[in-house]
Amino acid sequence: MTRWRYAAATDTGLVRQNNQDAVYVDDHLAIVADGMGGHAAGDVAAMMTISSVREEFAMHPSVDGLFRAIEAANRDVLDDATQNPEHFGMGTTVIAIGLTEDAAGVATPTLVHVGDSRAYQLRDGALRRLSDDHSVAEEWVRMGRLTPEEAAVHPRRHQLTRGVGVEATIAVDVSSLEAIPGDRILLCSDGLSNELSDDTLAQLASAPRPLDEAVGDLISAAKLAGGRDNISAVLLEFLDVDVAATPIKRTISSAPAPVAARSSSSSFSRPRRRVTWRVWAVAAIFVGVAVGFVAIVHWYAYSTYYLANDAGTVAIYQGQPSGVLWYLMSQLTAPDARTISSNPSEPSITTALSVVSSMHHRWLQQRAVATTTTTTVTTTTVAGG
Numbered sequence: 238m239t240r241w242r243y244a245a246a247t248d249t250g251l252v253r254q255n256n257q258d259a260v261y262v263d264d265h266l267a268i269v270a271d272g273m274g275g276h277a278a279g280d281v282a283a284m285m286t287i288s289s290v291r292e293e294f295a296m297h298p299s300v301d302g303l304f305r306a307i308e309a310a311n312r313d314v315l316d317d318a319t320q321n322p323e324h325f326g327m328g329t330t331v332i333a334i335g336l337t338e339d340a341a342g343v344a345t346p347t348l349v350h351v352g353d354s355r356a357y358q359l360r361d362g363a364l365r366r367l368s369d370d371h372s373v374a375e376e377w378v379r380m381g382r383l384t385p386e387e388a389a390v391h392p393r394r395h396q397l398t399r400g401v402g403v404e405a406t407i408a409v410d411v412s413s414l415e416a417i418p419g420d421r422i423l424l425c426s427d428g429l430s431n432e433l434s435d436d437t438l439a440q441l442a443s444a445p446r447p448l449d450e451a452v453g454d455l456i457s458a459a460k461l462a463g464g465r466d467n468i469s470a471v472l473l474e475f476l477d478v479d480v481a482a483t484p485i486k487r488t489i490s491s492a493p494a495p496v497a498a499r500s501s502s503s504s505f506s507r508p509r510r511r512v513t514w515r516v517w518a519v520a521a522i523f524v525g526v527a528v529g530f531v532a533i534v535h536w537y538a539y540s541t542y543y544l545a546n547d548a549g550t551v552a553i554y555q556g557q558p559s560g561v562l563w564y565l566m567s568q569l570t571a572p573d574a575r576t577i578s579s580n581p582s583e584p585s586i587t588t589a590l591s592v593v594s595s596m597h598h599r600w601l602q603q604r605a606v607a608t609t610t611t612t613t614v615t616t617t618t619v620a621g622g
């Protein structure tokens with residue numbers, strides 16, 4: 238049987254206007270979430286994550302259930318940010334320890350973690366870090382590009398590579414805790430770990446004092462050191478502890494949602510884009526310009542009449558003598574030119590133009606090379622003299 242004592246506290250610090258951290262602890266579950274995002278959205282993400290994790294883990298108190306709880310929090314934060322534009326861009330770290338039951342019903346402590354909030358184990362006054370920061374600088378340390386000392390002052394040490402509410406899928410570090418009675422575990426946000434050295438953390442968190450006083454001392458020391466961020470700490474002390482029969486230590490990633498399921502799932506899908514008045518306005522302007530252009534060309538083409546000698550007959554033509562919408566006979570295919578020579582009749586000017594346009598199109602297809610002049614014969618009107 239695993240049992241722990243606990244204490245927790247969170248503080249706005251001395252610089253920030255509001256507290257975007259959130260903490261929770263009971264007999265089975267301990268959580269620290271460090272929210273981020275503009276306005277008040279960070280604290281929404283942090284509170285929502287704690288609420289989702291609590292709810293899901295209460296129903297499924299297993300290793301898989303704990304991972305699913307983080308997944309559920311990720312979905313909830315993403316959905317909320319989608320539905321509330323003022324929450325756009327919010328997210329949070331999360332680090333939690335749950336007493337997870339195996340198939341035999343034995344409850345052992347399991348750590349889950351996303352982001353740069355941390356877990357430390359304290360035994361005999363010594364401190365051991367249990368979590369890797371998911372930050373650019375720390376990833377580079379693991380890749381050998383930076384030393385830990387360089388990472389500690391690197392400008393990208395606060396830039397997270399993973400977070401809750403950032404993407405539809407999430408990768409969670411999951412590990413079994415190997416603890417013995419008397420061990421303490423400290424979960425904290427970076428507002429604590431950035432302000433205090435490992436030695437100070439070890440000394441204050443291990444102090445043989447009641448847990449709530451130790452937590453109070455940690456918060457006070459972080460504020461004394463500058464308090465530049467929100468500060469949160471949860472301190473656990475194991476009274477009894479079972480160790481997992483098959484310990485786990487790995488990163489578990491959620492599977493990407495299938496496209497079809499995603500489009501029909503309310504949890505992942507973004508709302509369908511609505512056609513707004515702006516879209517209608519742009520469409521109306523586009524159609525207006527097109528209709529206006531056609532009207533101007535049509536007006537210019539048919540606005541005048543001119544006289545001409547048509548094989549010995551005085552003819553009155555409607556249109557521009559220089560041509561605007563005229564095709565040359567040479568721009569027709571041979572069969573179409575023969576058709577024109579037979580003076581086919583059409584019921585209206587519209588159908589006549591359509592026929593000529595089709596003929597010209599066929600000529601273009603046949604020749605594959607466009608000629609530069611495009612003028613249409615509009616020999617519609619007539620009159621003999």
Ligand code: MG
Pocket residue numbers: 271426427428466467
């Ligand atoms: Mg922080």
